Amino acid sequence: MSKLSSALTIAGTDPSGGAGIQADLKTFQELKTYGMSVITSVVAQNTTGVQNVQHLPVEFIEEQLQSVVSDMPVHAFKTGMIATKDMMQVIRKQMIEQNLPYVMDPVMVATSGDVLIVEEARGYLRDQLVPLATIVTPNIPEAEFLTGLEIQNFDDMKRAAKVIVHDLGATSALIKGGHLEGDATDWLYDGNDFHTFAADRIDTTSTHGTGCTYSAAITAYLGKGYELVEAVGLAKKFITAALKHAYQIGHGNGPTNHWGIREETNEVKNY
Ligand SMILES: Nc1ncnc2c1ncn2[C@@H]1O[C@H](COP(=O)(O)OP(=O)(O)O)[C@@H](O)[C@H]1O
Numbered sequence: 561m562s563k564l565s566s567a568l569t570i571a572g573t574d575p576s577g578g579a580g581i582q583a584d585l586k587t588f589q590e591l592k593t594y595g596m597s598v599i600t601s602v603v604a605q606n607t608t609g610v611q612n613v614q615h616l617p618v619e620f621i622e623e624q625l626q627s628v629v630s631d632m633p634v635h636a637f638k639t640g641m642i643a644t645k646d647m648m649q650v651i652r653k654q655m656i657e658q659n660l661p662y663v664m665d666p667v668m669v670a671t672s673g674d675v676l677i678v679e680e681a682r683g684y685l686r687d688q689l690v691p692l693a694t695i696v697t698p699n700i701p702e703a704e705f706l707t708g709l710e711i712q713n714f715d716d717m718k719r720a721a722k723v724i725v726h727d728l729g730a731t732s733a734l735i736k737g738g739h740l741e742g743d744a745t746d747w748l749y750d751g752n753d754f755h756t757f758a759a760d761r762i763d764t765t766s767t768h769g770t771g772c773t774y775s776a777a778i779t780a781y782l783g784k785g786y787e788l789v790e791a792v793g794l795a796k797k798f799i800t801a802a803l804k805h806a807y808q809i810g811h812g813n814g815p816t817n818h819w820g821i822r823e824e825t826n827e828v829k830n831y
C-alpha cells in the first residue's frame with residue numbers, strides 16, 4: 561500500500577539531527593510521507609547529552625497546531641517530548657478533535673540520561689494522553705513509570721502492556737525491549753492478542769533517537785493505512801536497518817541513519 565499521506569509530529573528538537581522533530585521528519589521523508597511538525601521545546605543537545613532547553617509558550621504551540629490543521633489534511637499524529645502539563649492540555653484538546661491515528665511516544669528521559677519532561681507532568685501524560693493513543697510506545701523505564709511494575713523479562717513486558725491498555729485506556733501498547741539484554745524484542749498488545757517483533761541485538765553505541773525514529777515510522781505506516789500489526793512490523797524493520805547502517809558521528813551515543821533505509825535491506829525475525 562503506498563497512497564500519498566501526511567503525518568504530523570508534535571515534539572522537541574535536536575539540532576544534531578538524530579532525535580526529536582529532526583529524526584521524525586527524516587523518517588517520514590524516507591517512508592514517502594509528507595512530514596509536518598509542531599515544535600514544543602527547542603533543545604540544545606547532541607550525541608553526548610542535553611546542554612539546554614527552551615520551552616515555547618503554550619499559546620504558540622496551539623497556534624502552530626492551528627496553522628497546520630486549519631489548512632492541511634493529517635493522516636496520522638505522533639507526539640514525542642511534551643515537557644509540561646500546559647502543553648499536554650492543548651495537545652490533548654487537538655487529539656480529541658482530530659480523532660485520527662495517534663502514536664504516543666511517552667518521552668521522559670533521553671538516552672543520555674537527561675530528563676525531558678517536568679516531574680509533575682508525568683501523571684497527566686499517563687492519565688490524560690495515554691487513553692487517547694492508538695498506540696503507546698514506552699521503553700522499559702517509561703513502561704515501569706506508567707504501570708508501576710518492575711520489568712525484567714518478557715512476562716513483565718506483557719503484563720505492563722495489558723495494564724496500559726486495560727487500566728490506562730490506550731488502544732494498544734508496544735513495550736520496547738532495547739533496555740533488556742539479549743535480542744531486541746518488543747511486545748505489542750492490541751487489546752486481544754500479543755505480537756512480538758524481534759531482531760538480533762546490534763553491537764552499537766549509535767542509539768540516540770531510536771525511540772523517536774521507531775515511533776515516527778509507525779506513524780508513517782499508520783498514515784498510509786496499514787493495520788497496526790503490519791505497521792509495527794514494517795517500522796521494526798526500519799529501525800533495525802537504521803541502527804545497523806548508523807552513520808558513526810559524534811562523541812557520545814551517535815544517531816541512527818534515516819537515509820536510504822529500505823525495508824528489504826534488513827533481516828528481522830517475526831514470531
Ligand atoms: N542494540 C540494538 N540492536 C537492535 N535493536 C535495538 C537495539 N537497541 C534498541 N533496539 C530497538 O530499537 C527500538 C527502540 O527501543 P529502545 O531502545 O528500547 O527505546 P528508546 O530509544 O525509547 O529508549 C526497539 O525496537 C528496540 O528493540
Ligand SMILES: Cc1ncc(COP(=O)(O)O)c(N)n1
Nearest residue numbers: 572579580670769770771772
Ligand atoms: C527532543 C527529543 N525528543 C526525544 C528524545 C529522546 O531520544 P531517544 O529516542 O534517544 O530516547 C531526545 N533526545 N530529544
